Amino acid sequence: VHTYRCFNVNLAAAKQSGIPYICTPIYTFNRFWLITHRLWLPLIKALPHSWTSSWIDYLVPEFLWNKLYGPFRKIGSDVFLIVSPGHNTLYVADPEAISQITTRRNDFPKPIWMYGSVDIYGKSVVSTEGAMWRHHRKITSPPFTEKNNHLVWQESLHQAQSMVTSMVSPDAQTSSPVWDVAAQAMRLSLHVISKAGFGVRLPWPHEQAETEVPQGHTLSYKDALSILLENIIVVMLTPSWLLGRSPLQVHKTANEAFIEWGKYMRELYQQKRTEVQTGESREGMDLMGALVKGAGITSETVGANGHADPEKAASPSSKQLLTDEEIFGNAFVFILAGHETAANTIHFSMMYLAMHPQSQRRLQKDLDDILGDRPVSEWDYDEDVPKLFGSMCGAVMNEELRLIPPVVGIPKTSTAGRPQGLQLGGKHVTVPQDCYVTLDTAALHRNPKYWPHTSEEDLLDFRPERWLVDSSSSSSNKAADPHAHNDEAYTAEEGLDFDGPDKRPDTASSLFRPAKGAYIPFSDGYRSCLGRRFAQVEILAVLAVVFKTWSLELDVGLTMSDAELAEADAELRREAWGKADARARGLLRTGMMTIITIQMRKEKVPMRFVRRGSERFDYAV
Numbered sequence: 001v002h003t004y005r006c007f008n009v010n011l012a013a014a015k016q017s018g019i020p021y022i023c024t025p026i027y028t029f030n031r032f033w034l035i036t037h038r039l040w041l042p043l044i045k046a047l048p049h050s051w052t053s054s055w056i057d058y059l060v061p062e063f064l065w066n067k068l069y070g071p072f073r074k075i076g077s078d079v080f081l082i083v084s085p086g087h088n089t090l091y092v093a094d095p096e097a098i099s100q101i102t103t104r105r106n107d108f109p110k111p112i113w114m115y116g117s118v119d120i121y122g123k124s125v126v127s128t129e130g131a132m133w134r135h136h137r138k139i140t141s142p143p144f145t146e147k148n149n150h151l152v153w154q155e156s157l158h159q160a161q162s163m164v165t166s167m168v169s170p171d172a173q174t175s176s177p178v179w180d181v182a183a184q185a186m187r188l189s190l191h192v193i194s195k196a197g198f199g200v201r202l203p204w205p206h207e208q209a210e211t212e213v214p215q216g217h218t219l220s221y222k223d224a225l226s227i228l229l230e231n232i233i234v235v236m237l238t239p240s241w242l243l244g245r246s247p248l249q250v251h252k253t254a255n256e257a258f259i260e261w262g263k264y265m266r267e268l269y270q271q272k273r274t275e276v277q278t279g280e281s282r283e284g285m286d287l288m289g290a291l292v293k294g295a296g297i298t299s300e301t302v303g304a305n306g307h308a309d310p311e312k313a314a315s316p317s318s319k320q321l322l323t324d325e326e327i328f329g330n331a332f333v334f335i336l337a338g339h340e341t342a343a344n345t346i347h348f349s350m351m352y353l354a355m356h357p358q359s360q361r362r363l364q365k366d367l368d369d370i371l372g373d374r375p376v377s378e379w380d381y382d383e384d385v386p387k388l389f390g391s392m393c394g395a396v397m398n399e400e401l402r403l404i405p406p407v408v409g410i411p412k413t414s415t416a417g418r419p420q421g422l423q424l425g426g427k428h429v430t431v432p433q434d435c436y437v438t439l440d441t442a443a444l445h446r447n448p449k450y451w452p453h454t455s456e457e458d459l460l461d462f463r464p465e466r467w468l469v470d471s472s473s474s475s476s477n478k479a480a481d482p483h484a485h486n487d488e489a490y491t492a493e494e495g496l497d498f499d500g501p502d503k504r505p506d507t508a509s510s511l512f513r514p515a516k517g518a519y520i521p522f523s524d525g526y527r528s529c530l531g532r533r534f535a536q537v538e539i540l541a542v543l544a545v546v547f548k549t550w551s552l553e554l555d556v557g558l559t560m561s562d563a564e565l566a567e568a569d570a571e572l573r574r575e576a577w578g579k580a581d582a583r584a585r586g587l588l589r590t591g592m593m594t595i596i597t598i599q600m601r602k603e604k605v606p607m608r609f610v611r612r613g614s615e616r617f618d619y620a621v
């Protein structure tokens with residue numbers, strides 16, 4: 001009876017909203033359903049098709065990725081509601097609506113209860129709202145400057161070279177099949193944030209001598225961090241009282257890494273606090289230093305035990321603006337938010353380029369034009385990054401983020417008791433109170449009204465050339481690229497006002513500029529990504545290092561051995577490549593799953609590094 005009543009209340013609100021709606025009998029993101037839906041779905045599918053056809057697709061938690069723009073096309077509207085007994089949810093692939101939602105921060109706040117699981121060390125800029133969020137954002141924003149992006153650039157160049165060396169020997173013509181490009185990209189990205197943000201340089205296995213475990217620790221910093229991140233879902237989902245007591249090995253491993261990394265953070269924090277108190281200041285991004293300074297730590301706010309005293313910190317007269325836990329909470333989310341997203345972009349860019357040799361050749365031409373024969377040590381942030389940003393390199397990054405934005409559904413909400421109006425194409429609609437809102441990036445980025453495309457299929461495919469507005473030249477006109485000097489998109493600090501939205505556009509002005517609200521891989525408005533420039537610089541650096549020297553090819557080993565390939569005629573080679581390409585495309589459609597971000601989780605796509613000029617498959621596809 002309760003379920004039926006709730007459903008009726010939600011349905012009545014949807015009817016009054018003026019927004020098209022679909023009814024489902026179950027709330028898809030109900031925890032019980034999330035865990036058990038695979039048991040029930042076959043039973044529901046056995047019911048007559050005519051009963052279930054209008055809603056069954058929406059009961060699969062991955063439907064945002066599975067269906068892309070399909071539901072919006074079917075309903076004939078770029079916003080629609082799903083009405084269920086548990087909740088009403090608004091799905092949005094309309095730029096006008098997105099601009100309103102992301103700029104009306106108080107009307108459409110983040111549902112922060114969804115982020116509770118990232119608070120394993122404490123609250124942070126990601127998991128707070130309202131005045132508390134402003135406070136965190138004010139303290140965490142200062143290190144994200146253009147000046148510090150120089151550091152990100154240098155470290156990314158270094159780490160990208162190490163990554164390539166870990167996969168292919170510098171004097172080889174071609175690598176063995178590399179199955180774990182995703183894992184290597186993850187490692188690279190973790191190393192970049194660790195060094196640029198926290199001053200700790202992590203070694204690659206081939207660079208590593210004996211790993212020393214410092215006194216007082218049971219794991220090295222590197223192992224503590226990587227084991228923690230490998231087991232992050234276990235840590236997030238297990239109550240802390242259980243994690244430390246559970247006899248299960250998985251809990252013991254996760255707990256050890258959790259405690260160890262916490263200890264390392266505490267040591268770094270102590271060191272920074274001493275530096276701050278003695279007036280030492282460090283060059284560089286120094287995220288922990290910025291957190292300590294921003295938190296207003298002084299001798300007054302330190303308790304008898306040597307740590308920040310939460311009571312003193314909370315007192316209005318105190319200068320301690322963040323508690324110890326909040327400092328650790330922020331340090332942790334920088335690592336978490338800062339590595340997986342960028343790593344996915346690097347991995348999928350490499351994979352898409354391996355599937356599109358012609359785009360790869362064009363990228364390499366641009367890299368040659370921009371970087372010439374200069375060694376990596378002479379690549380210059382001020383000179384080269386703006387050109388890369390406005391060239392095929394930027395286009396590849398933008399196109400990858402269009403197709404696979406790491407966050408495929410950015411969550412917002414309308415609060416209880418406060419229905420919210422929206423203007424859509426001159427029409428007024430009402431988002432019901434207490435309604436979840438999903439900014440459906442996977443659909444928005446394929447909305448045919450806002451993207452240059454030649455066919456429906458083209459819009460779904462990777463074609464970075466769509467970003468090159470003047471297709472006759474992607475790098476040749478870069479001397480005139482305003483990013484090189486004072487373009488609004490790349491001027492130091494401009495628009496990075498801590499409590500206003502970052503107003504700088506996501507893409508270079510020499511490339512296609514999507515309509516406002518039509519391209520939001522980094523979200524938009526006040527709660528947009530703090531690390532956007534950091535990530536973009538890292539991704540451009542890695543793509544430049546890899547593709548300046550190497551080409552990437554899909555490995556055809558699942559169809560043909562190297563010996564067979566050497567003997568094969570052109571037709572057989574093409575057939576083998578076609579099978580590898582079809583397998584990669586299939587996995588991109590059906591092998592993806594979101595845990596924190598969307599990744600290919602079912603199987604992997606093997607690739608090979610081939611020295612430029614020795615490519616074996618150079619098909620126009």
Ligand code: HEM
Binds near residue numbers: 339
């Ligand atoms: C390609 C890389 C990246 C993408 C696509 C990305 C995307 C996003 C998105 C969509 C959000 C909004 C999430 C939400 O509202 O729930 C976000 C927030 C955030 N990101 Fe990123 N991100 C990337 C890299 C980074 C990096 C490198 C860092 C830090 C070094 C970072 C730090 C943050 C932080 C701190 C927030 C929270 C901002 C706030 O709520 O005020 N991100 N990011």
